[in-house]
Amino acid sequence: xxxxxxxxxxxxxxxxxxxxxxxxxxxxxxxxxxxxxxxxxxxxxxxxxxxxxxxxxxxxxxxxxxxxxxxxxxxxxxxxxxxxxxxxxxxxxxx
Amino acid sequence: xxxxxxxxxxxxxxxxxxxxxxxxxxxxxxxxxxxxxxxxxxxxxxxxxxxxxxxxxxxxxxxxxxxxxxxxxxxxxxxxxxxxxxxxxxxxxxxxxxxxxxxxxxxxxxxxxxxxxxxxxxxxxxxxxxxxxxxxxxxxxxxxxxxxxxxxxxxxxxxxxxxxxxxxxxxxxxxxxxxxxxxxxxxxxxxxxxxxxxxxxxxxxxxxxxxxxxxxxxxxxxxxxxxxxxxxxxxxxxxxxxxxxxxxxxxxxxxxxxxxxxxxxxxxxxxxxxxxxxxxxxxxxxxxxxxxxxxxxxxxxxxxxxxxxxxxxxxxxxxxxxxxxxxxxxxxxxxxxxxxxxxxxxxxxxxxxxxxxxxxxxxxxxxxxxxxxxxxxxxxxxxxxxxxxxxxxxxxxxxxxxxxxxxxxxxxxxxxxxxxxxxxxxxxxxxxxxxxxxxxxxxxxxxxxxxxxxxxxxxxxxxxxxxxxxxxxxxxxxxxxxxxxxxxxxxxx
Numbered sequence: 001x002x003x004x005x006x007x008x009x010x011x012x013x014x015x016x017x018x019x020x021x022x023x024x025x026x027x028x029x030x031x032x033x034x035x036x037x038x039x040x041x042x043x044x045x046x047x048x049x050x051x052x053x054x055x056x057x058x059x060x061x062x063x064x065x066x067x068x069x070x071x072x073x074x075x076x077x078x079x080x081x082x083x084x085x086x087x088x089x090x091x092x093x094x095x
Numbered sequence: 096x097x098x099x100x101x102x103x104x105x106x107x108x109x110x111x112x113x114x115x116x117x118x119x120x121x122x123x124x125x126x127x128x129x130x131x132x133x134x135x136x137x138x139x140x141x142x143x144x145x146x147x148x149x150x151x152x153x154x155x156x157x158x159x160x161x162x163x164x165x166x167x168x169x170x171x172x173x174x175x176x177x178x179x180x181x182x183x184x185x186x187x188x189x190x191x192x193x194x195x196x197x198x199x200x201x202x203x204x205x206x207x208x209x210x211x212x213x214x215x216x217x218x219x220x221x222x223x224x225x226x227x228x229x230x231x232x233x234x235x236x237x238x239x240x241x242x243x244x245x246x247x248x249x250x251x252x253x254x255x256x257x258x259x260x261x262x263x264x265x266x267x268x269x270x271x272x273x274x275x276x277x278x279x280x281x282x283x284x285x286x287x288x289x290x291x292x293x294x295x296x297x298x299x300x301x302x303x304x305x306x307x308x309x310x311x312x313x314x315x316x317x318x319x320x321x322x323x324x325x326x327x328x329x330x331x332x333x334x335x336x337x338x339x340x341x342x343x344x345x346x347x348x349x350x351x352x353x354x355x356x357x358x359x360x361x362x363x364x365x366x367x368x369x370x371x372x373x374x375x376x377x378x379x380x381x382x383x384x385x386x387x388x389x390x391x392x393x394x395x396x397x398x399x400x401x402x403x404x405x406x407x408x409x410x411x412x413x414x415x416x417x418x419x420x421x422x423x424x425x426x427x428x429x430x431x432x433x434x435x436x437x438x439x440x441x442x443x444x445x446x447x448x449x450x451x452x453x454x455x456x457x458x459x460x461x462x463x464x465x466x467x468x469x470x471x472x473x474x475x476x477x478x479x480x481x482x483x484x485x486x487x488x489x490x491x492x493x494x495x496x497x498x499x500x501x502x503x504x505x506x507x508x509x510x511x512x513x514x515x516x517x518x519x520x521x522x523x524x525x526x527x528x529x530x531x532x533x534x535x536x537x538x539x540x541x542x543x544x545x546x547x548x549x550x551x552x553x554x555x556x557x558x559x560x561x562x563x564x565x566x567x568x569x570x571x572x573x574x575x576x577x578x579x580x581x582x583x584x585x586x587x588x
Contacts, residue, residue: 003465015418015464016425016441017457018449027461030519034462037520038407041478044485051480055309055487055536056296056561058339075196081432088427093440 099124104322111167118167122150128266134588141214149211163209171270174215177302186230189451199302217257227256238264238584242550252282259286269317277529280541284504284554290316295536296341299334307416324348357391362497366402390573405531411479418463504541504554
């Protein structure tokens, strides 16, 4: 499988990364080179194999359903590019 | 008086305890060395005041008889660990200026153990790279140079390249690294130092900027094996804040160090004899085999048949996880925001991420997005995770015949900056010997074995069974004692 210009634009849009025409032009052969190389995985017969879920056997722990954190609003907002009145602010999303 | 910067972790700890010098003297010596090594670009942020404050506390604790395991020892911290009140960037523009309001579990454990922080070490951006050429804050320059008279700048390896360069230059006695596909072991090999990636789950990932969560693992890098054991003891341990943290006691690795390998079987995987590998690396591997035999081990041939598929599987799994993990950088909660005139929220995300991520990071996010996208998920991601199962099974079968594996760490010595940076695939291939272990979550370490004809260090990799860091460290120490590696770069910086 290989990607064309339209596919690169689409995945860049899905990944929310703005790209210029020149960047798309450069990325198409670069990504195809990498994708062509990983294609060799198709050679491996995995019909009787389960996909890996955990490398080291472990179990998911449950903890008591109690509040263990919180009351740190100002610390949470401390690194925000723009915060007002205790909230993150973003450009208007509805007209 | 000894030059304090010539001392390693154990020597600093023990010398300080005996009263040979104060912690302030040690911190001052290293602070000065850091300040005098700007040409290496090993640090993104220097924190001499934090190192001195920890030293003063250590001096007080010594007087009061309340010494901690790392009292008097200053270290470096890879800039992938969140450090409260100190900028943490993952060497990216998108996190430039980010000042965590919390401390990562691993760094917090080291400070609680009495260590002091000399600064935040440079790395490949988001730990994606093998040469430290993807940092937004510039390349790290290896302190090593070829002995051929040329002064070409060499790669310190990556992603923990600031860490490896700083230790090799003796401006820090030891430091933290993180390893996703070889980011502790390959830079250690390139710079003639030691580094261990423990079993996945030994060290908490909480507060470490995430790259590929099923692979990321913290570990120590230092001048020798004992120093790695000391640091690892103070980094590892159960953490309820990381769902993949292993709830197991931390062994006393340092106390149990032994170079007697009688009864241990060392496997030599035939698939690691790759085409085009320099003869010197092959020769060092043979030498390593002889050293382990001399330490009492039995050598057996083993096969890891899916080795050649490890790299392509890794370059699906790691970018897939990265594309998901790095979705958090949105210009809203922290880090960079790029808001073009009249932009809506979606435009802001795209502009912020275009401006904030470097080329290699974008490349991996795009690959990850593609392999996870509708219609391709099974062909790429599921297939890669199945191959990962087979790679882990290869190791399980090998453990029926042996207790540890010995391989070269990297297929080459350090290369020059710029030699591979235009060819992503050539760069990826440098991790051919380290990636399989990462995919299987096993402990592995690199120790220096010797120099090549150009005077550059070469490393040997020891891979162990899950949770058997002790055997890995012991074999590393057996090689260290026999290799007698004392070479160090001449100071030019």
